[in-house]
Amino acid sequence: MHNPQLNAHGELQHLLSLDGLPREILTAILDTAEPFTEVAEREIKKLPILRGKSIFNLFFENSTRTRTTFEIAAKRLSADVINLNVATSSTNKGETLLDTVDNLCAMQADMFVVRHASSGAPYLIAEHLHTTRRHDIHVINAGDGRHAHPTQGLLDMYTIRHYKQDFTGLVIAIVGDVLHSRVARSQIAALTTLGVPEVRVIGPKTLMPTDLEKLGVRVFHDMREGLRDVDVVMMLRLQNERMNGPLLPSGQEFFKVWGLTPEKLAVARPDAIVMHPGPMNRGVEIDSAVADGGQAVILPQVTFGIAVRMAVMSMLGSN
Amino acid sequence: MPQLPDANTLFAALIEQMAPHVTDDTALVGIYTGGAWLAEQLHEALGIRHPLGTIDVSFYRDDYGAKGLHPQLRRSDIPFDMEDRSVILVDDVLFTGRTTRAALNELFDYGRPARVDLAVLVDRGERQLPIAARFCGHTLATPLGGKQNLQLEKADNGSLSLRLIDA
Numbered sequence: 088m089h090n091p092q093l094n095a096h097g098e099l100q101h102l103l104s105l106d107g108l109p110r111e112i113l114t115a116i117l118d119t120a121e122p123f124t125e126v127a128e129r130e131i132k133k134l135p136i137l138r139g140k141s142i143f144n145l146f147f148e149n150s151t152r153t154r155t156t157f158e159i160a161a162k163r164l165s166a167d168v169i170n171l172n173v174a175t176s177s178t179n180k181g182e183t184l185l186d187t188v189d190n191l192c193a194m195q196a197d198m199f200v201v202r203h204a205s206s207g208a209p210y211l212i213a214e215h216l217h218t219t220r221r222h223d224i225h226v227i228n229a230g231d232g233r234h235a236h237p238t239q240g241l242l243d244m245y246t247i248r249h250y251k252q253d254f255t256g257l258v259i260a261i262v263g264d265v266l267h268s269r270v271a272r273s274q275i276a277a278l279t280t281l282g283v284p285e286v287r288v289i290g291p292k293t294l295m296p297t298d299l300e301k302l303g304v305r306v307f308h309d310m311r312e313g314l315r316d317v318d319v320v321m322m323l324r325l326q327n328e329r330m331n332g333p334l335l336p337s338g339q340e341f342f343k344v345w346g347l348t349p350e351k352l353a354v355a356r357p358d359a360i361v362m363h364p365g366p367m368n369r370g371v372e373i374d375s376a377v378a379d380g381g382q383a384v385i386l387p388q389v390t391f392g393i394a395v396r397m398a399v400m401s402m403l404g405s406n
Numbered sequence: 407m408p409q410l411p412d413a414n415t416l417f418a419a420l421i422e423q424m425a426p427h428v429t430d431d432t433a434l435v436g437i438y439t440g441g442a443w444l445a446e447q448l449h450e451a452l453g454i455r456h457p458l459g460t461i462d463v464s465f466y467r468d469d470y471g472a473k474g475l476h477p478q479l480r481r482s483d484i485p486f487d488m489e490d491r492s493v494i495l496v497d498d499v500l501f502t503g504r505t506t507r508a509a510l511n512e513l514f515d516y517g518r519p520a521r522v523d524l525a526v527l528v529d530r531g532e533r534q535l536p537i538a539a540r541f542c543g544h545t546l547a548t549p550l551g552g553k554q555n556l557q558l559e560k561a562d563n564g565s566l567s568l569r570l571i572d573a
Binding site for chain 2: 118119121122124125129130131133134135136401
């Protein structure tokens with residue numbers, strides 16, 4: 088079957104989802120990211136790899152941080168970055184997604200970084216490029232609906248490998264609103280592919296998809312049980328817009344049961360690290376004492392995110 | 407196949423050439439992989455004051471688009487202040503000059519060195535760019551042609567030797 092993410096040589100053509108990517112490619116991305124972390128320490132924080140390439144940030148859904156880190160990554164690789172403010176552009180005048188893409192291709196786009204509220208929008212673009220035989224144009228999914236957020240998943244893997252070196256002996260817990268989280272899906276796919284023996288998912292039944300066990304994870308509905316002896320705690324953001332709806336009580340009540348406090352964290356291994364994809368809701372899913380504590384690696388995640396996005400862009404640009 | 411010179415003899419020749427020019431401002435930067443091994447041994451033998459730098463020039467190569475990324479990229483490491491340093495760039499073999507060009511570009515992203523010299527164990531000729539080594543252990547009399555790679559190898563005991571491999 089045609090895998091839209093890989094080219095005829097089995098190399099990365101688009102990054103759409105971590106699901107379906109072989110371990111060798113995930114590892115190659117993490118390995119490539121490693122030397123990029125050093126670029127930030129130079130006087131001139133730039134490499135000439137994507138000089139003369141045009142990268143379009145197509146954000147149909149708002150995100151300051153993800154867009155900014157993609158922009159920094161592209162600029163550190165010397166690419167020209169064009170941010171399309173889609174909210175005020177042709178889409179509002181009735182242009183379809185693929186017409187927008189065709190127009191940008193006519194402007195010699197080399198890469199699209201796409202965020203869209205609909206799951207599958209980046210796939211649609213990739214398939215369109217495939218059928219119109221534009222194999223030199225690449226798509227990166229920067230988050231689509233509830234489906235996937237592969238670069239977040241990759242930067243999480245980079246962070247875990249940085250602090251824990253090896254995936255094969257780890258117990259890792261993903262905590263919170265798994266139901267609405269594209270980040271959680273990407274994390275589970277990557278952790279499983281990289282050989283993590285035990286992935287746990289902790290959260291209320293109302294925020295948990297029904298068929299989760301099929302993905303090879305253990306499901307917990309109690310924080311103290313689920314966090315016992317874990318090496319890594321990956322918190323998810325509770326999306327404010329879901330609050331006070333039928334699925335959830337108030338933020339304070341959520342915090343009481345599901346918020347990560349120092350007391351709950353105490354049952355994890357003493358050297359456990361705490362991760363969060365941001366933006367954090369302090370006092371909802373995470374206590375400030377944990378977020379600012381010695382076990383949190385939330386800010387390093389942001390820094391690693393730039394190197395990981397540089398790795399993805401440079402690999403796509405050379406394939 | 408031409409007789410390859412002994413790497414240790416060339417190393418000694420290189421030390422002899424370089425030693426009179428080493429000052430407190432001198433810093434060595436080795437180019438991965440062979441150049442980094444060589445630089446490590448030169449650094450010790452010449453008693454260089456500044457810590458050893460190493461660079462992987464893959465990101466700066468002009469054939470990057472055609473070749474793609476090498477699977478094993480190394481992290482470049484310049485542990486000294488580049489500003490006003492007298493840098494000696496070290497590589498095992500000088501050939502087309504393209505690696506040296508890439509290395510020069512990378513060096514200047516760390517600051518403005520006072521000067522940059524090039525030291526190589528072997529110059530195999532056939533340059534494609536206006537680049538020359540100031541310090542050179544040996545120059546091959548006859549060109550090898552593009553079909554063969556001349557490279558430095560490092561044994562488990564740390565000793566270096568030259569090897570010719572079909573490209």
